[in-house]
Each structure stands twice: as structure tokens, then as C-alpha cells.
Amino acid sequence: MKEYKVYKGLQKPLVFKGFKGRYIYWGAGFLISGFVLAGIIGAIFNLGIGVLTMIIVSVGGIFYTSQKQKGGLYDKTRSKNEIYIISNNIKHISNNGKK
Numbered sequence: 001m002k003e004y005k006v007y008k009g010l011q012k013p014l015v016f017k018g019f020k021g022r023y024i025y026w027g028a029g030f031l032i033s034g035f036v037l038a039g040i041i042g043a044i045f046n047l048g049i050g051v052l053t054m055i056i057v058s059v060g061g062i063f064y065t066s067q068k069q070k071g072g073l074y075d076k077t078r079s080k081n082e083i084y085i086i087s088n089n090i091k092h093i094s095n096n097g098k099k
Contacts, residue, residue: 023069030061 016024034057042050 019065019069023065026065026068027062030065031058034058034061 014021014024019027034054037057038050038054040050041053
């Protein structure tokens, strides 16, 4: 029988510069959108206003992403005072075909 080494870390989320999982994409999205908005606003108005926009969008987005990440990787809304009733609508059929 052959033996294979199994990498046990496959179920862990991807981590980059302190950001985990989907928040890596959020951070990258804010950085890219900051550069794009800086280019557009810099071309329309002024280069200084474009750079200021890039700094505000990028730093603000990274800060927002880091604050969202503190809620957890699978952050969901949690309702405390709600009761869920799940009805069972499955009819049982016995082996001989009668209900």
C-alpha cells in the first residue's frame, strides 16, 4: 500500500498582509478603484485633487475592510429575538406503497 503525505492546511483561509479570504479582494478593489478615480478626477479637474481622491478612497477603503474583517470571515446578521418554525411537509410512504 502506498502512503501519501497530506497537506493539512488546505481548509485555512488565504491570508495576505493581515487580510483573510474575501477581504483580500475587498482591499484590492478599494486600491484599484482609488487609482482609477484618481486618474479620472485628475484628468477632469486637477492632479492634486485626483491624488487626494486616491488617498481618501484607498485609505478609507482599507480601513473599512479591516473593520469589517473584525466581525469575522463569515459575518452574518444575527437576530436575537426571532423564533423560526420549520414545518415538515414530507409524507412518509411505507415499503409496501401505502401511505
